[in-house]
Every structure is written in C-alpha cells, then in structure tokens.
Amino acid sequence: MTRRNGPAIRDTTLWLLLLVGAGFLAFGALGSWWAIPAFAAYGALYGGAADPRWHENGHGTAFKTRWPNDVVYLVASFMLLREPTLWRWSHVRHHSDTIIVGRDPEISFPRPFRFRSVLPNYLNLISGPHMLLRMAQHAAGKIDEDTREFVPEAEFPRVIREARAFVLILGAVVVWCVVAGSIVPLLFIGLPSFYGVWMVWFFAITQHAGLNEDVLDHRYSTRTVYMNPVFRFLYLNMNYHLEHHLFPSVPYHALPKLHEEVKQYLPAPKASVLDAYKEIVHALRMQRRNPDWEIPGREVPDSAAFRLTATKIPASSLATSMAVAAGLEERTDLGPLDLVQPGQVKRIDVGGHTYALFRTRRDIYALSDGLCTHGQTHLAEGHLDDCVIECPKHNGRFNVLTGEPVRRPARVPLVTYAVEIVDGRLLVALGDNPDVTSDAGT
C-alpha cells in the first residue's frame, strides 16, 4: 500500500506526451486520409486511456502527493464527461456492491445483454447523451433521482458547481466552432469523449462481464486477465482487477506484486484478452437465453483452507489491569511501546469494543475506534501515512490524532483517545465507550 510519486509522474507524463503527439499528427493530417488513424489514436488516448487514470487518481492511489491525484482526476473526468463528485460516489457504491443488481450504478453489462447495443456503446451513443443531459440538468441546479440515490445531499452544491464548469468549457468549444465555421475544435475537445470511448469498453468488459451477480465475495464477480505491457500501460494495470477490488488501497504499480502474493487464493486469471473475450462472449450469449446461467468450472479456492492468523490483539493478551492514580481516570494498560512498530497500525479489542492503535514514523502514538465511520471496515487493515489512516475499503481517510475525516467518502469523525506513555507502557482512558457512529447508508 506504500505510495510513490515516481511511477505516476512517469506514466502520466508519457500519456500526456502521447496525447499531445497524436494531437499534432491529427492536426497536421487534416484534409488527408492520414487524419483517420491519427484521430483514432488521439481519441483512444483522450476518451479511452483517460478512464484508468480517472479511476486510479479517483482512488487517490496514483500519486503519493494528494493534489496531483485530484488534478488528474478532474481532467480525466472532463475527458470522459463524468461529473467528478457524482462519479466518485458512484464508484464508492460500485466497490461496496459490485454488480449487486439495483445497487451498483456501474453495471456495464446487465443481463440479459443486448448485443445490438455494442456498436452504439463503443461510440458512447447511449451513455454519452445521457451524461450530457444530466450534466446540463445539474448545471441548471436540478439534481435527478439517480444522483440522489448515492450522492449525499451535502455534496449537491459541489455537483452543481462542477456541472456548470464542464458545461461552460464545452459551450466555449461549441462557440469557437461556430465562430471559426469549423468542427475541428470539437474534434479535439468534446467529440473524443465519443469516438475514443471504444477503448474504455475494450478493457472494461474484461472486469466483470458474465460473472456472478449479487454475491459479496469479489472473487465470484471480478476477473483478472494477463495483458501485454502496452495494454498494461494504457490500462494502468487494471487488468489485475480482482486484486484491485479486494485491496483498493494498493496503487496500480504494486498490483503485479500483489497478484503474485495472493493468486493462490483467487480463481485462475485469464491468460490473455482473447482468452477473456472467448469466455465473456460465450457467457453473454448463454445468459441471453437464460439470465441465471453461470460460467462453469471457474473455481474459487476454498478460503477457509487459507484463513490467515488473526492479527488482532484480544483483551486476554493485554495487561488489562486498571491503573488508578489519585484523581485520575482509570487507564487501560495496552502494553509495551513496541506493541506496534513505527508507521504501523494494529487492531486491539477491549471489552467488546474494537480499536486501532497507531504509531506514526515520528513515534507519535494514537488510538481511535477501530471501525471506519463510513462503512464499518476495520482501519487496522488500512494504510498509515504519517498521521493519516486510509480505509482499505473505499480509500476514505482520517487524521488519527484528531479523528477528523480528510478524504471522502469518510465524513463522520472517528472517536479518538489520548495515549499516555508511563514507564515504557501505553496507557489509555477508554471511559464509557459510545457506539460507533456511522453513515454506512452512503
């Protein structure tokens, strides 16, 4: 889960250079047949390769530094006509309820699949107009029912602001075309979101299509496919899609390594894109006739056989004797200082409550309630970076010293407890522990 700027700087720069290069070629080739392949390449890099950049930066895992993630996310959102805040929340829901029918707003291949929708989808002629219409509606200040379903109300003003900004930019390009009497500006900004989208679909179909709906174990609903280095660059390693769904806090550049570590627990990956397509097309055809048809022989290893040793520290192993000093609240003795290593977080259970004990690299200790206030996931499985813990489920973040949420979808603060060091031991006043507040509904 360790974040690095280097790989994302390299891959983002290369992507932008290729995009600009293809743009120059396309501009130079205007009026000749060479314009067709040049625009095809430009469109694929703009409306296609933007998708995995949008995705990785949206998770906040591409760069170690926060702001480049946000900037690339915004730019890629525009390229894909995706309203940034709306899609951030829709993607949170997608990770919680992956292809759960009626809950996941990002099911791209619903059963039964209509093959006649392939071509219009590959040219974005179905979702594109719908997204533009919704954007215009939001720009006018009207929030539609679908958006209300998964975006919290407090985010609506932001949704409206972003829609207005996007509409303004697209409107300016249209005006530019009218004034110049030429469609060329739109061929570079706006229309690539349609004619370049085929690449999004080319890769995206491999993620979940044809796999089990309505199961919470991602191994049944998500697929990993081996791809060549060029595809992996364009797709930013999202071919390790199952690993990503299981561990969304792992950055794209570490996914191949993660795959090696966990592949024994997962169904066998498909050997190539072709191999995956064969399985998918067959499954979609079978499910057209019988929507309950499932892919036979896709074995999911018995996870019970691999159950890991729990890392939690039960109350029984803690020195739970209460230190009571004159005038002081009761303290629970958590243990010695090396109970948790610098830069790490550990789960601790005391008296029916679960906590997360943090030790920053600067040796500051902190204790908070263990469950993320967004969706009840244990924070001890997350990534600690300085004083910020990232939830492993949807990448929400909290300052562990104050409990304040610092990245959505986390919005409700964590309850924190002051940790004292007395004679080389960690003491904490847990008091009457209140129930954890949660906004798991969103």
Ligand code: FES
């Ligand atoms: S469970 Fe959603 S951010 Fe933690």
